[in-house]
Amino acid sequence: MQGQSTTKKPTNLTLDPSLPFGINLSEAAEAGLRRAVADAKARAWQRENADALASSNAWSEAHGLPLDQYRQF
Numbered sequence: 304m305q306g307q308s309t310t311k312k313p314t315n316l317t318l319d320p321s322l323p324f325g326i327n328l329s330e331a332a333e334a335g336l337r338r339a340v341a342d343a344k345a346r347a348w349q350r351e352n353a354d355a356l357a358s359s360n361a362w363s364e365a366h367g368l369p370l371d372q373y374r375q376f
Contacts, residue, residue, distance in 0.1 A: 313370075316332065349356070 316328070318328070
């Protein structure tokens, strides 16, 4: 997503002054937030689809994998 032109919102952060220099704090914060949002979305998807996943897993355990007879490994 980097390289896209987006409107940025100024935000204040309180940081430990002993953190090392040499990094772009805005980029580091944005990258961390992107990871956190992606992780939260993945957890939400798993919660929302837990019943379907459990049903699919139960079917596979009871009947085996579809097309399993054609697997080469």
